[in-house]
Amino acid sequence: MFARMNDKVSGNGTSKARRIKNFGWEGSGPWSQRAAYLSSFFEPQPLGLDDISAFYDTTNDLCYLAMSDPSVVEFIKEGNYDLAIATDYEFCPFLLFDIAKVPSVVSYVPTPLFPWNLHMSGVPTTPKVYASVLDAEHNQGFIHTTWHLIKSIYIIYYRIPAKNRNQTGVARQFYGPEVKDGHSLAHRTNILFANSNELLEKPLPLPHKVKYIGGLNLGEPKPLNAEFDRILSNAKKGAIVFSFGTQAPMKFVPFKIRKCFVEAFKRFPDFVFIWKYEKQPDDSELFNNSTNVHPLEWIPQWDLLNDKRVVGFISHSGLNSFNEASHAGMPMLTVPLFVDQLHNAKNGERLGTSILLRKTNITSESVADCLQKLLFDDRYRNRAKTISNMLREKPNKGKETFIEWVEFAAKYGNLHEHLNLPGSLMSPIEYYLIDLALIDISILVISFLVLKRILKSVFASSPREKRKRD
Template sequence: MRGLPLFFLLLPSVFSLDILMYVNVIGKSHLQFADKLIGVLNKEGHNVDVIMGMLNSIVSLKGSYGARNLVTVQFPGGESPWGSVADHLNNPFVETSNWNPFNMGFTKFIETADQLCDLILDSSSVSSLLSSHHYDVALLTGYDFCPFALAHHYKISKVISYVPTPACHIQNYYGGLPELPLYENMILDAMHGDRSHFHRRVIESLRTMKDRYIHYTAYSSINEKLRARFGENFPDVREIAKNISIDFTNSHPLLEEPKPISLRLRYIGGIGLPTPKPLNKELNDILNLSKKGNLIFSFGTQIDADKISDELQKVFINTFKRFPEYNFLWKFDGKTAMNSSNIFNMKWLPQTDLLYDSRVVAFISHMGLNSFTETSFAGVPVVSIPLFADQLHNARRATSLGTGIMVRKSEITEENLFNALEKILYDEKYLLRANEISTMVSALPDTPQRIFLEGIEFAAKFENLSPHYRLAGANHHFFIQTGWDVASFLTLLFLLLAITTFKLTLLILRNVTVRILWKRKVD
């Protein structure tokens, strides 16, 4: 009996896991999401070693992020070939082709990821870390194959993927999730429209095939790279991806588009949402000035003020002036004169704290996933101006949920923006729906923290978990997975029968005609 207290004291260390985490630092929000996950794991007593691949050199690191060991891999000189030429950052308000879903320099992203992979594989710090530790599980960003190949090489058999966005192509393709034209599975899709229409489904079917082709061809070089390093017997990276135990996505199940999924895909949207804090005196005083309420306006952390042209600034300013009974708090540069008493130019905004203040009645947002999740939990309706990546997907979701109105970045005019704001502010249905969604997501009995922790701890216990969760479609060609092979066969069969029937009919008619003519001739 005397040993029982000691036993319970030792429980946290007995069940603590050694976890290798790979973070593909594509943007600041990706780093913030990884920081939240590390915090959740540390709080539970798990040890986390982190490799950070600095794909976007614009992002700067601060501290160790709670990692037991932290290894960073950067490009020589700290300049990423992708971040400096990415059109979605340099020209964020230029609309891309609707036919091209990879609207953020996808080819350059793949090239940069390949170069970063070489740096990771060459890194003595990475090899030293992985050679000197035995890991129970690897938690890897699911945007490219390199970290999964690395985990395989160092014999980490229990592998989990995560993304700080809605589910991505690796999670969809290699988990066997069907990309059907009736569902919006491609998060970078730039197209709009009701997919219940036949012509839209035709376009989406063709686009889906094109996307698969781009994915398979773009990543084919990594197999050659890995086999040149580790030998011809190194497995196809796609086979490695099929054996992922669990995929985590930052989507929330009540905010994401309903679609076919498997138990391998787990929603953890809302994990680590910051707790709102009281506002400082300056912000309190500003919020008290408005007669009817306040709106906050932000394009996030990646769009600098100099990317918003003078012409576009005038559109926003002139539109906001048309709502004199409301104040607009704009996260801009903190110094440019707005020449309007109801517009406050702020260098920085405590977004979460403001969204949970009852004096804030609406949000104008680029609809990054964090912003979408925060405004949904806070119950604040939104005017969405999506710029790139998954922001368009998130804006469409807010529109479908009835909590927001979207203005395309190519259609930002005073009239369009005024109409959107007028509906959000004066049509009560948006606020009522936002409050309803807020109540629903807050009342969901399961929590993203529990789903995340229990998923990792369960996956760490079992060697061959993946086959139980992976859908059969992962083992088949895209045409088989979507039923195109059967549809093609039946179509050909129908055409063959139609042609045969047509020819037989012609033959019969010809014979009948010949007989009739012969009979007439004889008569």
């Protein structure tokens, strides 16, 4: 079942689904207008208190569309499903599945885990150590920590509850007041799958219900076709794959940015650069005398990254690309553009597999300097190979983990009763022991005041006793 939010994505992602249901807006929806960064991603985007209000507003609107269309719930009921898989970003899927009487629900996030995912699982997420995925620059200093504390309080205790009230209210509007609260349903999800990997992420204190499945979609690489084989065979010292993914079309990449990359590539004539690139009107000027650059509208990225003739990867560091490069043992030059990409790039930098180039610092010189390090400093390649070996040999691979736990959750629909942390339903006053702290402080203050009064009385009576004796 697809809630069509982003009109830039039209595929189903699979050819194996038995039944498919789409709902959303006819034509272009509000997402493109609300998420302005999708067309101006090379502009600085300072983060505010509410980073993804466009996402909240759009999912609230989508929830209304789903609840107001009886065919959505009927589609779920007709499937007679033993288990449903919901996105863990909002409450509407949990509400829909409960209305349709699906006996067991698990959830997933296609990104790294966000604070509210952890909060609903009862995980302590102190801003001193863990900031949002969208705040990858967190330096744990006083100002940053204070800012993230304020932001966490706002998101977790105001914005998310407001979203729940909105979506639960819409569900009750169309299906009656007996519809359960969305937050309580989300809390009852049996398993939370995360599209990342514990070897690539910063360690987190997690409950048993959270399962990492990053790399789930990675199969065996396929042989390259004649065109790509010919390009790689002409590379004297190797090839570099370059892609900004599917959400950053070239028409939104300024000419001066593209020119910086091409000019930098020309400085490495013994390497070829395979660039996922949609044709633009200024291409004749851009690629003039750049014989080692191959702009192609489609590339088999996973297959290329696993070819021994490829020696580097320039990427926006989307999570799937980061996972692919990490599994393939490919050192990366990352140019994060938006959302979780800086978080992923910082993880690669921390692991020693990636070089981070800020999108606001792109010049032909900065690109060339990064490529010089990536191609001629063996530390990045060696570290990337080590991480790749660890991922390949790691017990409990993503695919097996996903299948086994989905089957287990389908059989035991009350799994959440065994896996939820006790703190997941506590108020912040209880969770952070604020009530006990207030009682202790009150006792100390009262004790101090009583002691002060006693001492004052003692010392006040002493001069009178002395005068009487005199």
